[in-house]
Every structure is written in structure tokens, then in C-alpha cells.
Amino acid sequence: MKGLVVGAAGMIGRKLVERLARDGSLRDEPIEALHAVDIVAPSPGKTTFPIVCEAFDLAAPYVAPKLVAGRPDVVFLLASIVSGEAEADFDKGYAINLDGSRALLEAIRREYILSGGVYKPRLVFTSSIAVFGAPFPEAIGDEFFLTPLTSYGTQKAIVELLLADYSRRGFLDGVGIRLPTITVRPGAPNKAASGFFSGILREPLAGKEARLPVADSVCHWHASPRSAVGFLLHAATMDTRALGARRSLTMPGVAATVAEQIEALRQRAGERAVKLIRREPDTIVERIVAGWPSRFDASRAESLGFSAERTFAEILDAYIEDEHVHIDA
Amino acid sequence: MKGLVVGAAGMIGRKLVERLARDGSLRDEPIEALHAVDIVAPSPGKTTFPIVCEAFDLAAPYVAPKLVAGRPDVVFLLASIVSGEAEADFDKGYAINLDGSRALLEAIRREYILSGGVYKPRLVFTSSIAVFGAPFPEAIGDEFFLTPLTSYGTQKAIVELLLADYSRRGFLDGVGIRLPTITVRPGAPNKAASGFFSGILREPLAGKEARLPVADSVCHWHASPRSAVGFLLHAATMDTRALGARRSLTMPGVAATVAEQIEALRQRAGERAVKLIRREPDTIVERIVAGWPSRFDASRAESLGFSAERTFAEILDAYIEDEHVHIDA
Numbered sequence: 001m002k003g004l005v006v007g008a009a010g011m012i013g014r015k016l017v018e019r020l021a022r023d024g025s026l027r028d029e030p031i032e033a034l035h036a037v038d039i040v041a042p043s044p045g046k047t048t049f050p051i052v053c054e055a056f057d058l059a060a061p062y063v064a065p066k067l068v069a070g071r072p073d074v075v076f077l078l079a080s081i082v083s084g085e086a087e088a089d090f091d092k093g094y095a096i097n098l099d100g101s102r103a104l105l106e107a108i109r110r111e112y113i114l115s116g117g118v119y120k121p122r123l124v125f126t127s128s129i130a131v132f133g134a135p136f137p138e139a140i141g142d143e144f145f146l147t148p149l150t151s152y153g154t155q156k157a158i159v160e161l162l163l164a165d166y167s168r169r170g171f172l173d174g175v176g177i178r179l180p181t182i183t184v185r186p187g188a189p190n191k192a193a194s195g196f197f198s199g200i201l202r203e204p205l206a207g208k209e210a211r212l213p214v215a216d217s218v219c220h221w222h223a224s225p226r227s228a229v230g231f232l233l234h235a236a237t238m239d240t241r242a243l244g245a246r247r248s249l250t251m252p253g254v255a256a257t258v259a260e261q262i263e264a265l266r267q268r269a270g271e272r273a274v275k276l277i278r279r280e281p282d283t284i285v286e287r288i289v290a291g292w293p294s295r296f297d298a299s300r301a302e303s304l305g306f307s308a309e310r311t312f313a314e315i316l317d318a319y320i321e322d323e324h325v326h327i328d329a
Numbered sequence: 330m331k332g333l334v335v336g337a338a339g340m341i342g343r344k345l346v347e348r349l350a351r352d353g354s355l356r357d358e359p360i361e362a363l364h365a366v367d368i369v370a371p372s373p374g375k376t377t378f379p380i381v382c383e384a385f386d387l388a389a390p391y392v393a394p395k396l397v398a399g400r401p402d403v404v405f406l407l408a409s410i411v412s413g414e415a416e417a418d419f420d421k422g423y424a425i426n427l428d429g430s431r432a433l434l435e436a437i438r439r440e441y442i443l444s445g446g447v448y449k450p451r452l453v454f455t456s457s458i459a460v461f462g463a464p465f466p467e468a469i470g471d472e473f474f475l476t477p478l479t480s481y482g483t484q485k486a487i488v489e490l491l492l493a494d495y496s497r498r499g500f501l502d503g504v505g506i507r508l509p510t511i512t513v514r515p516g517a518p519n520k521a522a523s524g525f526f527s528g529i530l531r532e533p534l535a536g537k538e539a540r541l542p543v544a545d546s547v548c549h550w551h552a553s554p555r556s557a558v559g560f561l562l563h564a565a566t567m568d569t570r571a572l573g574a575r576r577s578l579t580m581p582g583v584a585a586t587v588a589e590q591i592e593a594l595r596q597r598a599g600e601r602a603v604k605l606i607r608r609e610p611d612t613i614v615e616r617i618v619a620g621w622p623s624r625f626d627a628s629r630a631e632s633l634g635f636s637a638e639r640t641f642a643e644i645l646d647a648y649i650e651d652e653h654v655h656i657d658a
Contacts, residue, residue, distance in 0.1 A: 090438075090498065109419075133574060145474035147493070147575055154494040158487050164476070165483040169419065245462060246476055 001029040004067060006058060006104065007078030009038035011185055012126070015229050016076060021047040026074060027237045037067060038079065058100030064107035071111055074236050077104055077125045082192040083288065086152035097155035101125070105162055109171040120172055123163065124235040127178045127248055129221055131157040132293045141297040142250055149291035160248040167240075167247050175235040176248030177301075180223040180308070183261075184319035193288040197222065200258070201265050201316060204273040205325050213282035216259040219294035223253040224318035227308040234306055242304055249306070252298040256312040264316045269327050330358040333396060335387060335433065336407030338367035340514055341455070344558050345405060350376040355403060356566050366396060367408065387429030393436035400440055403565050406433055406454045411521040412617065415481035426484035430454070434491055438500040452492065452503045453564040456577055458550055460486040460507060461622045470626040471579055478620035489577040496569075496576050504564040505577030506630075509552040509637070512590075513648035522617040526551065529587070530594050530645060533602040534654050542611035545588040548623035552582040553647040556637040563635055571633055578635070581627040585641040593645045598656050 003026060007013045017036055021044060025031055031049045036042045041055040056063045058079050068075070079100060086093025104123075111119045130153035131146045146157040156178075163174040185198040196213055197220055203210035223231075231251050243249075256264075266274050298306070309315045319325065332355060336342045346365050350373060354360055360378045365371040370384040385392045387408050397404070408429060415422025433452075440448045459482035460475045475486040485507075492503040514527040525542055526549055532539035552560075560580050572578075585593075595603050627635070638644045648654065 143474050145472050146490070148490070149497065149574055151494055151498070154490050157490050161475070161477070161483050161486050161490075165480050168478065169480070245478055 001026055001031060001073040002033045002035075002070065003031060003074045003076070004035045004037075004072035005076045005078065006037055006067065007076070007080065008036035008042040008044070008053070009040050010078060011187065012182065012225060012228050012232070013038065013076075013078045014042065014044070015225050016078070016232055017042065017044045017051075019229050019233070021045060021051075024048045026233070035067065035070065035072065058103065059095040061103065064100070064103035065110065068104065068107040068111050071115070071119050072121055074122045074124070075104070075108070076232060076236070077101060077123060080126070081152070082190055083130055083150055083152040084193040086155065087150055087193075087288070090151060093151050093155060097152065098158055101159045102162055105166050105172065109166065112171045117170070120170065122236055122240075123172045123174045124232055125159060125163050125174060125176045126232070127156045127160050127176045128153065129178050129180060129250065129293055129296070131160065131178060134291050134293070136293045139295045139297040140250070140293050142246070142300045150288065164245060164247045168245055173240050174247050175238070175240060175243065177231050177235050177306075178248060178250045179228055179231070180221040180251055180253030182225055182228050183222040183315055185225070186319070186323045193285050194220070196285070197258075197261070200277050201261060201319070204265060204276040205269055205320070205327065207276070209276050209278055211280045212258065212277050213280060213285040214258065214289055215281075216262070217257055218289060219255055219257045220289075220292070221253045221255055221294060221296055222312065222315055223251060223308040224315045226318045226322055230308075231306055238305060249301040249304065250296050250298050251306055252302050252308040253296065254309055254312050254315060255295040260312055264312045267313065268316055268320065330355055330360060330402040331362045331364075331399065332360060332403045332405070333364045333401035334366070334405045334407065335396065336367055336405070336409065337365035337371035337373070337382070338369050339407060340516065341511065341554060341557050341561070342367065342371065342405075342407045343373070344554050345407070345561055346371065346373045346380075348558050348562070350374060350380075353377045355562070364396065364399065364401065387432065388424040390432065393429070393432035394439065397433065397436040397440050400444070400448050401450060403451045403453070404433070404437070405561060405565070406430060406452060409455070410481070411519055412457075412459055412479055412481035413522040415484065416479055416522075416617070419480060422480050422484060426481065427487055430488045431491055434495050434501065438495065441500045446499070449499065450501055451565055451569075452501045453561055454488060454492050454503060454505045455561070456485045456489050456505045456507045457482065458507050458509060458579065458622055458625070460489065463620050463622070465622045468624045468626040469579070469622050471575070471629045479617065493574060493576045497574055502569050503576050504567070504569060504572065506560050506564050506635075507577060507579045508557055508560070509550040509580055509582030511554050511557050512551040512644055514554070515648070515652045522614050523549075525614070526590070529606050530590060530648070533594060533605040534598055534649075534656065536605070538605050538607055540609045541587065541606050542609055542614040543587065543618055544610075545591065546586055547618060548584055548586045549618075549621070550582045550584055550623060550625055551641065551644055552580060552637040553644045555647045555651055556582075559637075560635055567634060578630040578633065579625050579627050580635055581631050581637040582625065583638055583641050583644060584624040589641055593642045596642065597645055597649065
């Protein structure tokens with residue numbers, strides 16, 4: 001099979017490519033070729049199959065048709081401007097998150113038409129829990145309506161609608177997965193408003209200070225990068241007939257307060273690490289986060305075979321293990 | 330105040346312009362000028378204020394900026410490819426219903442920026458109950474999630490999301506109204522899959538045969554053209570602070586089965602009229618209609634001052650009165 005990963009240089013994209021390289025196969029078929037693209041060229045490690053890594057801007061109209069011309073069997077659409085940046089730069093957010101995504105769907109439809117209706121790839125799209133907006137019920141089910149309170153959430157919700165319509169019309173076989181906030185993100189902080197949820201663990205574990213812009217009582221929905229890759233692979237391989245017309249699913253995760261996150265840190269790395277968290281309330285971040293949901297009923301996804309961690313301690317352990325974090329407690 | 334009606338040659342657009350001409354004012358202000366556009370030039374009757382009628386295709390990129398350049402205070406966005414045509418012609422439906430609408434929102438945002446944030450018109454957008462898709466609860470509330478089962482419904486749902494985001498960002502002051510099926514539509518049949526709901530009354534009242542493509546038990550959600558104009562005017566004048574972030578509302582209407590519609594016809598025009606209805610099942614129409622909802626909880630719209638007929642007989646009477654239908658029973 002041939003795969004395409006759009007957004008392969010991002011944190012989840014890199015981990016997805018690493019995993020595909022390790023597995024060497026997808027959907028019980030050996031990977032013949034992988035095309036990994038992003039706004040900067042991805043630089044994956046060794047693979048047993050040919051891999052082409054290229055830099056492209058999905059907002060440029062020539063790009064999507066070019067990416068799909070080779071008719072990949074599975075397309076992972078991960079590319080996204082993050083929430084904080086999409087809020088700060090209205091045009092850029094819409095150009096990438098909406099128009100870029102739509103261009104990719106449209107390019108697939110063109111290949112579908114050119115192929116006489118034979119070409120119909122699996123498209124895995126990473127949506128977000130930001131498609132939901134307050135006020136919320138106690139736990140948000142898959143049937144809760146989409147009222148995003150950010151431009152990012154709006155863009156994700158629109159692509160979910162497009163994904164459903166293109167799937168219904170038979171142009172592609174789409175699965176939208178609404179990722180929890182991915183915690184703990186390795187590497188440098190990004191511009192996501194949710195970045196601090198990782199920062200308050202990652203930085204102290206590295207002996208560095210971290211800023212906490214919200215109250216300890218803020219509750220949020222988390223899953224590890226390892227689980228995120230698991231979601232993507234399952235979405236690429238699952239039987240989509242069970243989805244019906246409702247193509248997007250809230251992924252399972254762990255609801256944890258900032259206080260519970262900090263407690264997990266204390267248990268693994270001690271009080272010295274916890275003391276590196278500096279409380280610096282930021283009203284802009286507080287306002288954005290207040291519009292986000294904190295607890296979900298992901299039973300539909302679970303019944304379809306998606307699984308994640310059960311406790312925040314497991315999430316922290318996945319980070320320590322996968323990133324080979326050394327703790328001198 | 331200055332008004333812009335996009336889609337002014339359509340059935341509802343014509344009736345809206347007639348009503349504005351009769352009232353001479355909107356939002357307690359005299360109408361200084363009205364710009365009425367559609368894919369064919371509208372031809373309204375006499376007005377006491379200057380009216381400019383022009384033919385434009387909203388899908389052409391130069392059009393939306395041109396329409397908004399005069400900074401109308403109230404914009405009515407009614408232009409739409411109907412459901413049947415949007416399903417038959419995927420490209421055309423998206424070009425008009427999504428891209429055309431978005432171009433208008435974007436043109437307003439450009440004027441907002443050019444004006445230094447001063448220009449912020451009321452935008453009234455006609456959405457549709459086709460934003461909802463089966464399976465449905467007994468009565469669909471405003472918080473039921475959007476899972477359209479047609480491309481038309483998808484396009485309307487996407488514009489609802491854009492309207493909410495553009496309103497939230499302060500670029501415009503948007504109200505989306507989800508119209509029931511408008512019954513009885515005067516004039517010639519259009520390409521809407523819902524056309525027969527009007528045809529089975531309008532044609533027999535004119536002594537002509539009408540085709541009924543679905544079962545008598547099919548239940549649907551109706552309001553008169555008179556109510557539709559009432560919704561538009563109320564959406565143009567209401568205090569939008571009560572809407573919060575949820576900018577689109579399901580309008581009130583009457584849930585009636587085809588059998589109940591026929592009974593209303595029998596009471597007003599007798600058995601001879603009813604005999605002109607020919608039952609001709611059409612599986613394509615049946616499938617589309619089966620995906621539509623039939624009963625709503627419009628209490629949010631009602632509490633915000635929107636009102637409609639209470640019985641299907643009232644809807645039929647509104648048609649007979651407004652269209653001066655002569656019945657020789």
C-alpha cells in the first residue's frame with residue numbers, strides 16, 4: 001500500500017511516521033511507499049520502504065492535486081495551524097485549516113472522477129475537541145452539537161462536515177478523529193493555547209521553570225502522543241461501515257485537573273520538580289480554555305475499538321518511557 | 330438605513346422586497362436605498378425609496394466586494410442553489426451555497442477592516458432544517474447536532490459555523506434562521522426535492538394535476554411565505570445580545586403529514602381538488618425526504634420573538650389570501 005502523511009513534521013506526524021517505519025506495514029499490507037510532507041521537509045529516521053519527504057504549503061492551490069496524483073491508499077491529514085495562531089491570524093487559520101484541507105478533499109474527488117470512480121482512499125483527518133463550545137453538559141457525547149468558540153474549532157468543525165459529505169457521496173472513505181489535548185508534548189513549546197498542559201510537566205522534568213496561566217481547578221481532556229498514533233492507525237484500518245453518516249468521533253482520554261496533573265508529577269519527580277511551576281494567570285489563555293470542554297463520553301469510539309490511557313499517571317509514564325526522560329529524584 | 334437583498338428574485342426574496350416596499354422602513358428607520366440582486370435581475374413593483382436591481386452571480390469573485398462596497402446596514406443573504414440541484418451538481422452547490430456565502434462574509438470583513446472596525450452590519454442568513462440528519466429524536470431542539478445528509482444541508486451547516494465565527498470575532502452581527510419548508514410556494518415548481526409539499530396544494534387549487542412522490546404518512550415541518558418574511562424582518566431587527574455565540578435558530582412551524590395537508594385542501598376546495606393528486610412514488614425523492622427531520626422544538630426562537638402559523642389550515646389560508654386564489658367549490 002502507498003501512504004501520504006500531510007503534516008509529517010509536526011509532533012504527532014513525526015511519531016506516526018516513526019511508527020509506520022517500525023511496523024513496515026499498514027492494513028495488513030507492506031508499505032510500498034510513503035510520502036511525508038509538511039511546511040518544512042520532514043526528516044524521519046530509517047525506513048525499510050522508500051520514503052519521499054518534501055516541503056509544501058497546503059494553502060497553495062497547486063499542492064493538493066500534486067500530493068494526491070500518485071493515488072495513495074491512505075491519506076493522513078494532520079496539517080493544522082494551532083488554536084492560538086488561528087485566533088491571532090484569521091486569514092492564515094482559514095487558509096490552512098479550512099482551504100488547505102478542502103483542497104485535499106477536492107483533489108481526491110478529482111482523482112476519483114478521473115479513475116472512473118475506482119480510486120477511493122481512506123482519509124484520516126485529525127479534528128479536535130475544540131469543535132465543541134460552552135455551555136456543556138456534564139459529559140459531552142458524540143451527539144452534542146458543534147458550537148466552537150474559536151476560529152480553529154470552527155475550521156475543524158467545517159472540515160468534519162466536508163469529510164462526512166465527501167464520504168457520503170462516495171468520493172473517499174473518511175474518518176475524523178477528535179483528539180484530546182495531547183499530553184505530554186515533547187520538544188519546544190508551540191503556539192497552541194493548550195501548550196501549558198504539557199509545559200507544566202515537561203519543563204520541570206527537565207529541571208526548567210514552567211508557567212501555569214490558569215487555575216489548578218481547570219479540568220481538561222488528555223491522551224498521550226502514543227495513544228494519538230494508536231488512534232490514527234486504528235482510524236486507517238477500521239471497518240468504516242459501522243460509522244454510517246457520522247464520520248467524526250471523539251477519542252477516548254483522561255479527564256484530569258491541573259492539580260491532578262501536578263500530583264502525578266509530584267509522585268514521579270518529587271516536590272523539587274513541582275516547585276518549578278510558576279503561577280502566572282493569563283486572561284487570554286483563561287478565556288480560551290474556559291470555552292473548551294473538559295469531559296467526554298467517548299463510548300462510541302471505544303465500542304469501535306479506539307483506546308487510550310485510563311489515568312493521568314499512565315500518561316506521564318508514557319512520556320517518561322517514550323522520551324527516555326531521566327529523573328534524578 | 331440602506332439594505333442589500335442577495336437572492337431578491339427568488340420566491341422569498343420577492344416577497345421580502347414587496348414587504349419592505351410596503352413598509353418603507355426597517356429597524357424604525359426609513360429605507361434610504363435598497364440594493365436587490367440575484368442571478369437574474371429582480372423586478373419588484375413600486376417603492377417609495379430608490380431601489381437598484383441587478384443581476385450578479387455570487388460565485389464570481391468580483392461580486393461580493395462590489396455588493397458590500399456601499400456598506401449596507403442590513404444584508405439579507407437568501408441566495409441558494411436548492412437541495413435537489415445541489416445534490417445533482419456538486420460543484421455548483423458548493424460554489425454558490427458555500428463559496429458565494431463565504432465571499433459575502435469575507436467582503437463584509439474587508440469593509441470592517443477598511444472602516445477601522447466601525448462598519449458591522451446585521452447579516453440575516455437563511456439556513457435550513459436540512460442541516461439536521463436522521464436518526465432524530467422525537468422533536469429536534471436547537472441543541473441537536475448538525476449531521477446533514479445532503480450536500481445542500483452540509484453547505485448550510487458550514488455557513489452557520491462561519492456566521493457564528495464572524496459574529497464572535499465582531500466582523501458582523503449575524504443571525505441564521507433555519508427555515509421550515511415554505512408552503513404553499515406560489516408560481517412554477519422549482520428543483521427543490523421538497524417541491525411537492527406545495528405542488529399537491531397549489532396545482533389542485535388551480536385545477537391542475539399534481540404528483541405526490543411520497544407516502545401520505547410522511548410528516549414535515551411547514552411555514553407560510555408570509556411567516557418566512559416575518560422571520561427575516563424579525564431577524565433584521567431583533568436584539569442579538571440574547572443569541573450569545575449560538576447564532577442560528579430553528580424557526581417555528583407546523584408539523585403536518587401529507588394526509589393532513591390533503592385534509593386541509595379537502596376542507597377548503599373539496600373532493601374534486603383532492604382527486605387531482607396523483608400518487609407516483611419516486612425513490613430518489615423518498616430517500617432525500619426520509620433524511621429530513623419532521624418535528625422541531627422551536628421554543629428558543631419563539632422566546633426570542635419569532636412566530637408562525639399554528640395549524641396547516643392557517644398555512645393554506647395564508648396562501649389563498651396572499652395569492653388571491655379563487656376557489657369554485
